[in-house]
Amino acid sequence: MSPSVLWRYGRPALVLLLAGLAVGVPLWLVLVTSAKPQAEAIKPNLDLPAHWQPGSNYDDAVGQGEMLRGLLNSLLVVVPSVVLVLILGAGAAWVFARRRSRLVSAAYALCISGLLLPPAVITIVMELRQLGLAGTRPGMIAVYTGMYLSTSIFFMTGFIRSIPMELEEAARIDGAKPSRIFVRIVLPLLRPVIATATIMVMLYAWSDIFYAFFVLGGGERATLPLGLYKVASAQLYLNNWHLVFAYVVVMSLPMVAVFLVGQRKIVSGITSGAVK
Amino acid sequence: MADTVVRTRKQPAVTGAPKAVGRLPRAAVHHPWWFALPAVVVFAGFFLVPNLLNFYYPFTDWSSYHPDIAFAGLDNFRTIADDGTLVRAIRTTLLYALLAALFQNGFGLVLALLLEDDTRFNRFFRAVFFLPVLISALATGYVFQALLDQDGAVNSVLGADVPWLGSTTWTLVLVTLIHGWKWMGLSMLIYLAGLKGIPGDMLEAARMDGAGPWRTFWSVRWPMLAPALTFNVTTALIGSMNTFDIVQATTGGGPAGSTEVFNIYMFRVFGQGLYAQASAMSLVLFLVVVAVAVPLVVGLRRREQLL
Numbered sequence: 137m138s139p140s141v142l143w144r145y146g147r148p149a150l151v152l153l154l155a156g157l158a159v160g161v162p163l164w165l166v167l168v169t170s171a172k173p174q175a176e177a178i179k180p181n182l183d184l185p186a187h188w189q190p191g192s193n194y195d196d197a198v199g200q201g202e203m204l205r206g207l208l209n210s211l212l213v214v215v216p217s218v219v220l221v222l223i224l225g226a227g228a229a230w231v232f233a234r235r236r237s238r239l240v241s242a243a244y245a246l247c248i249s250g251l252l253l254p255p256a257v258i259t260i261v262m263e264l265r266q267l268g269l270a271g272t273r274p275g276m277i278a279v280y281t282g283m284y285l286s287t288s289i290f291f292m293t294g295f296i297r298s299i300p301m302e303l304e305e306a307a308r309i310d311g312a313k314p315s316r317i318f319v320r321i322v323l324p325l326l327r328p329v330i331a332t333a334t335i336m337v338m339l340y341a342w343s344d345i346f347y348a349f350f351v352l353g354g355g356e357r358a359t360l361p362l363g364l365y366k367v368a369s370a371q372l373y374l375n376n377w378h379l380v381f382a383y384v385v386v387m388s389l390p391m392v393a394v395f396l397v398g399q400r401k402i403v404s405g406i407t408s409g410a411v412k
Numbered sequence: 413m414a415d416t417v418v419r420t421r422k423q424p425a426v427t428g429a430p431k432a433v434g435r436l437p438r439a440a441v442h443h444p445w446w447f448a449l450p451a452v453v454v455f456a457g458f459f460l461v462p463n464l465l466n467f468y469y470p471f472t473d474w475s476s477y478h479p480d481i482a483f484a485g486l487d488n489f490r491t492i493a494d495d496g497t498l499v500r501a502i503r504t505t506l507l508y509a510l511l512a513a514l515f516q517n518g519f520g521l522v523l524a525l526l527l528e529d530d531t532r533f534n535r536f537f538r539a540v541f542f543l544p545v546l547i548s549a550l551a552t553g554y555v556f557q558a559l560l561d562q563d564g565a566v567n568s569v570l571g572a573d574v575p576w577l578g579s580t581t582w583t584l585v586l587v588t589l590i591h592g593w594k595w596m597g598l599s600m601l602i603y604l605a606g607l608k609g610i611p612g613d614m615l616e617a618a619r620m621d622g623a624g625p626w627r628t629f630w631s632v633r634w635p636m637l638a639p640a641l642t643f644n645v646t647t648a649l650i651g652s653m654n655t656f657d658i659v660q661a662t663t664g665g666g667p668a669g670s671t672e673v674f675n676i677y678m679f680r681v682f683g684q685g686l687y688a689q690a691s692a693m694s695l696v697l698f699l700v701v702v703a704v705a706v707p708l709v710v711g712l713r714r715r716e717q718l719l
Contacts, residue, residue, distance in 0.1 A: 147526060148533060150526065151526055151527065151533075151534075151537050154523075154526075155537055155540050155541065158541075158593065159540050159541060159543055159544065161559075161565075162544075162555050162556070162559065163543070165555065165558060165559060165565055166555055169558065178563075179563040179564070179568065180558040180559070180561070180563075180564050180565050181564075181565045181568040181569070182565050182568075182569060220454070224450045224451035224454060225451060227447035227448060227450065227451060228447065228448040228450075228451035228452065230443060230447055230448075231443050231444075231445060231447050231448040232448065234442070234443040235443050243448065243452060246452075246455075246456075246460070247451065247452060247455050250455065250459050251647070251650075252646075252650050252701065252702075252705040252709070253459075253463065253698065253701060253702070253705075254653070254654050254694075254697050254698055254701050255459060255462065255463070256462040256463045256465065256466035256691070256694055256695075256698065257462075257678065257694060258466070258469070258678065258682060258687060258690045258691035258694050259462045259463075259465035259466045259469050259691055259694070260458070260462040261687075262462075262465060262469060262474070262687075263458075263461060263462050263465060278454065278457070278458045279458055281454050281458065282454055282455055282457065282458030282459040283458075283459060285451055285454065285455045285459075286455070286459075289451065304442070308442065314441075314442060314443065314444055314447070317442075318447065339545065339546065342548070343547075343548030343549055343550065343551075343657070345548075345550050345656070345657055345660075346656040346657065346675060346679070349679065350682065361548055361550050361657075364548075364550055364551065364554075365550060368554055368661070377558055380554050380558075381554075381555075381558075384547070384548075384551040384554065384555070387548060387551060388546060388547045388548070388551065391546040391547075391548075392543070392546050395539075395542070395546055396539075399539065
């Protein structure tokens with residue numbers, strides 16, 4: 137067989153093998169374990185459940201894990217954070233991409249420094265206490281927004297620089313003011329990169345436990361990941377993998393849904409924002 | 413505090429704007445500063461200010477044990493240096509970041525090359541390999557704990573009894589492999605974007621000159637991937653110095669502290685109420701990240717220009 141024929145058939149075969157081993161096996165483990173009774177799930181394996189009970193597992197995860205409250209808390213924190221990151225980021229990126237001066241470059245450099253620098257999580261707690269925002273949702277939203285603004289500003293600035301200025305100028309000649317140009321021309325053009333930034337920020341904020349632990353703690357306002365942590369840490373005497381994985385499935389579904397909806401735009405946004 | 417920082421920086425532009433519109437530079441009229449101001453204020457207030465405070469609190473005795481905060485000099489740093497955690501945390505975190513970036517980029521590049529053509533088959537499997545990115549890092553950690561536990565799925569398939577997560581040498585490597593697995597989909601997407609950006613006639617020309625696939629890769633495609641590589645290596649290396657969830661869920665920092673990265677230490681010590689000591693570690697993390705990031709970005713950028 138010639139190398140090109142081998143490559144033509146070997147490549148899909150290799151892809152299938154890798155996908156099965158690397159993604160299929162872990163996914164299978166999660167799904168079957170989440171449908172097993174506790175006695176079968178204590179030692180996790182890849183066998184099908186002898187006794188299927190997905191319903192009662194998911195019920196327990198919702199009940200014991202206080203999943204609904206966690207879901208609501210997550211939404212109340214993540215959605216406003218994403219909206220703020222996008223709106224504030226787009227406004228800033230527009231100015232940073234279009235204006236040329238030393239002050240603008242300095243402000244841009246400062247604003248994307250968050251891509252590299254680690255957030256000072258301990259002193260954030262101190263600052264929030266002084267502002268009376270410790271343990272509150274606005275406090276958490278402020279922390280996420282501050283942390284992820286850099287990502288959206290970086291992606292959006294790169295993208296806006298690739299949009300020809302003539303589009304804006306045409307509208308300006310027709311007498312449009314900056315705010316109108318921003319809303320009617322720049323924002324609609326930003327759609328692909330907004331999709332990218334949305335999924336990135338959502339991903340980070342939706343699955344974050346580290347910062348949520350410091351800012352919100354484990355109480356009333358605990359988000360989904362904190363709930364999962366609690367369920368998993370509760371396994372003092374007996375493993376409850378069946379509940380952990382039921383939790384994992386429910387927690388992951390919203391992100392998978394968001395990705396499926398925005399998939400195409402995400403790829404084009406990454407193409408034009410990060411790699412140029 | 414945030415307010416003053418910003419106001420002093422923005423004053424010239426803001427006071428200048430409404431006066432004589434005709435005489436201003438066009439940029440100030442067409443792209444006014446106030447579009448950027450809210451973002452700058454929030455970023456300064458909730459990112460820069462905490463990082464500035466982080467240069468003060470590590471030198472105090474701030475903790476949950478007494479109500480007042482007093483200056484304590486280098487006590488906190490002395491404590492973590494003397495009990496050996498400082499050096500160990502630096503070593504563990506750097507090793508973790510290096511290996512995680514290596515695995516994440518390696519897997520991502522291989523996947524991108526395998527799934528490069530825009531066929532329906534490839535598009536489907538790109539989504540499949542992106543799935544781990546969508547699952548939270550904490551959940552990823554639990555999945556692999558269930559797989560690698562001594563009573564777990566891998567040992568039951570192999571019929572073995574290997575303590576995968578119990579080795580003080582190899583468990584760190586294993587955890588970085590998990591980290592690479594979780595994020596390989598993102599690296600793959602960025603490498604794919606980079607591959608797509610290579611002009612077709614360039615590859616055509618290489619083929620005309622008689623270059624095989626191997627030669628084309630090393631002489632044309634790999635150099636053209638430089639911006640994607642810069643982005644991927646930087647985000648992977650810096651991002652994994654900030655790791656927490658995967659390590660916490662798989663090993664919790666063990667065995668015997670061999671996987672205790674900076675954030676695990678902070679989490680543990682903050683939980684004990686020793687806030688200043690935790691923030692001392694946070695300051696060290698900041699300095700280590702800066703020390704790694706600056707030469708890295710400068711070096712990779714220079715490499716891009718050379719290629």
